[in-house]
Amino acid sequence: MTETRTGRFSGELRQALVAFALAQFICSFAGSNMNVMITDISEDLGTDVQGVQLTITLFLVVMAALMIPGGKLTDxxxxxxxxxxxxxLFGVGALVSAMAPGLGVLIIGNSILEGVGTALLIPPVYILTTLIFTDLGSRARAFGAISAMGGIGAVAGPLIGGFIASAISWRAAFLFQALIVLAIIVLSRRSVHDPVRPDPSRPFDVRGAVLSAAGLILIVLGILAADDGLWLMLGLLVAGALVLAGFFVSVRARERAGQEPLLSTSLFRNHISNLGLITQNAQWLMVMGTSFVVSAYLQVVRGYNAIETGAVFTATTVGLLLSSLGAERFARRRAQRTLIVAGFAVTVVGLALLVLLVRFYAGVWPFVPGLFIIGLGLGAMLTPSVNIVQSAFGEQQQGEISGLSRCVSNLGSSLGAALAGTILAASIGDHPGRGYALALTAVAVVGVIGHLTALFLPRGPAPVLPQGQ
Structure with a gap:
């Protein structure tokens, strides 16, 4: 599969890229579309906002916890x-979710099966993109398309999910996911090829996989437990930190013994990649935190239905599409650092407007300017952050860095739903306006941290290291 002399991708390469982009789209869609179905799912399954929040957050944290092992298994x-x-596995989970008679089965289908399926399929998408698109220009365009579809899936998820839920049922939104998955499988049968043969004899660090997954899950559960008492929250957070510390001790021990660990510590010695990973985490925390807070507020406080709530997010979708369409032109004129720094600044301004306008004005329109500006900011910086991280390593480490990159991004999403959702849920009954403002302020603080981190990125493009380094 090659590029043509005109710079366009060959037919087979285009089909592979479409399959990769759709895969990222449907996984991002699955993480956000339930936000507009909070009322419908709660009434149908006899649960509440916290029950739906738990389902969404568990889906995101399962993805994050298993993304590193998933990337390693590809080798x-x-x-x-x-x-x-x-x-x-994702498709089966979507079908189980569509038929769920209660919250427990929904968690099994959506949080567990779809979460594990995503952890298996997303690392190969980024690894194969890096291996198939061999030169920096074509790889940047491919990552741009995949990241843009991921962003569109995340911000358009409420709109598409709201339309399906209102026109048919919230269960039909899961059938939509299963149909998209089937289309990707058919599309990828002939167009997707692995240029590197797998090595079945390659060892797999089971202990490292268990420790890393357990540590991340405990951290997120600690945030979710904030309403259940300070000591429980602190206990879970401390336990998670200790388990993750044990994971790194285990990794170092395997490296000293000459054995292959789940995650090489050399990945954390690349200054540029470390900064890029922090920006990825902050970006996806803002995406999911904003989506959950605004969706829950509109449904529970304002009484909007699924399609009305989803329609509000059209502003974010339009902003992200406009920004993404100009991404390649921006990349030719501006350094990746500049785009990320500007993206964070624009997104924080959008969050500020989302708080201030909604506080002083009634109706729907106060949500529109902030959500539109947030879409513009996200569209500008999602792709550069991915490209910086992936391009910082050679072919031999693509499995590891792809898993780590997706883990960090999905951890950001799960933290966004957990942190912002917990703040909102704590006061949505007595002081909904205050909870809304505090939750989005917390998201904006993370945006400021991401902006400050991006200032330390190099002013030029991230260097591409030789293979094997």
Whole structure:
């Protein structure tokens, strides 16, 4: 699969890119579309806002916790094989969710099966993109398309999900996911090829996988437990930190013994990649935190239905689309650092407007300017952050860095839903306006941290290291 002399991708390469982009789209869509179905799901399954928040957050944290092991398994089992297996598991989870009679089955289908499926299929998408699109220009365009579709899936999820839920049922939104997954499997059968043969004899660090997953899950559960008491929250957070510390001790011990760990510590010695990972985490925390808070506020406080809530997010979708369409032109004229720094600044301004206008004015329109500006900011910086991280390592470490990158991004999403959702849920009954403002302010603080972090990125493009480094 090659590029043509005109700079366009060949037909087979285009089909592969469409499959990759759709895969990222549907996984991001699955993480945000339930936000507009809070009322419908709660009434149908006999639960409340916290129950739906738990389902959404568990889906995101399962993805984050298993993304690193998922990326590592691709070296052993094969990238395409893991991608197809992940798609199949995701599709089964969507069908189970569509038929769920209660919250427990919904958690099994959506949080567990779809979460594990996503962890299996997303790392191969980014690894294969890096391996198939060999030169920096084509790879940047491919990552741009995939990241843009991920952003669109996240911000348009409420709109599409709201339309489906209002026109048919919230269950139909999961059937939509299953149909998209089936289309990706059919599309990728002939167009997606793994240029590197898998190595079944390659060892897999089971202990590292268990420790890393357990540590991340405990951290997120600690944030979710804020309403259940300070000591429980602190206990879970401390336990998570200790388990993660044990994970790094285990990794170092395996490296000293000459064994292959789940995650090489060399990944954390790249200054540019570390900064890029922090910006990715902050970006996706803002995406999911904003989506959950605004969706829950509109439904529970304002009484909007799914389609009305989703329609409000059209502003974010339009902003992100406009920004994404100009991403390639911006990349030719501005350094990746500049785009990320500007993206954070614009997004924080959008969050400020979302708080101030809604506080002083009634109706729907006060939500529109802030959400539109947030879309513009996100569209400008999502792709550069991914490209900085992925391009910082050679072919031999793509499995590890892809898993780590997706883990950090999805951890940001889960933290966004947990942190902002918990702040909102704590006061949505007595002081909904105050809870709304505090939750979005917390998201904006994370945006400021991301902005300050991006200032330390190099002013030029991230260097591409030789293979094997």
């Amino acid at each position: 052993r089992l094969g990238r395409k094989r893991c991608m197809v297996a992940g798609l199949a």
